[in-house]
Amino acid sequence: MNSKTKVGTISTTVKEGVVSSLKGIDEIEKGIVTLVKDTVSHALATADSSAHEGITVTRDVVRGAIQGFEEVGAGLMTSTKHVAKGVILGISEVGGDVIGAAKQTTRSAVKGAAEVGADIGLVARRSAEGVIEATTEIGGDVAEAARGAINGAIEAAGSISNTAVKGVKEMLIGVVEGVREVTGAAIPKPHSKSTGVRSKKSS
Incomplete structure (x- = not known):
């Protein structure tokens, strides 16, 4: 095998490996969405489906997902979007309050990220993107x-x-730029007072 053929073979091998890996990642992401959606819809279908119950289920699902990603040491930054998407799809499936769930989802994601010492800003963005994608669907x-x-x-x-x-x-x-209808109104001054506490990994 000459050097040109060898390089071509290596290139093909890597390309095929990347394609296979990306297909695998896509399946994992779809699996996360389905898992979360089914968990949320089942929990609410067997409960009273009140607004309070929806908030509780959303909080617990997001928290559990973040703790799971933290335990395996990977996936938090990329998978937060799919968790958020699954929550909204699950809430919608049982006729729940999608708007309320949207707010609770990102709130829980940010708090969960702070507890494990993750990038709060990135988690906020990814979860918001998941909410928007699901609501669009x-x-x-x-x-x-x-x-x-x-x-x-x-x-x-x-x-x-x-x-x-x-x-x-x-x-x-x-x-905000991606959803121009809410530009200027979507980011008000936070109502909560700052405590000055940095996010840190929970013991």
Whole structure:
């Protein structure tokens, strides 16, 4: 085998490996969405489906997912979007409050990220993107869902520190620009007072 043939073989091998890996990642991401959607819809279908119950289920599902990603040491940054998407699809499936769930999803994601010492801003953005993607798929009010998701993330950041609020706002700029209907209204001053506490890994 000459050097040219060898390089061509290596290139093909790597290309095929990358394609296979990406297909595998796509299946994993779809699996996360389905798992979360089914968990949320089943929990609410067997409960009273009240607004309070929806908030509780959303919080617990997001927290559990983040703890799971942290335990295996990977996937948090990329998979948060798929968890958020699954939550909204699950809430919608049982006729729940999608807008309220949008806010609770990003709020829980930011708080969960802070507990494990993850990048709060990136988690906020990824979860907001998941909310918007799911709301678009179900034909919901994307502008209102985006507003709820963004406000939820900022409120949660406000309970952590001023630095957290700044980081979350900066990361959400792209989300606001992507949903032009809520530009200027989606990122108000956080209602929560800053505690000045940095996010840190829970013991």
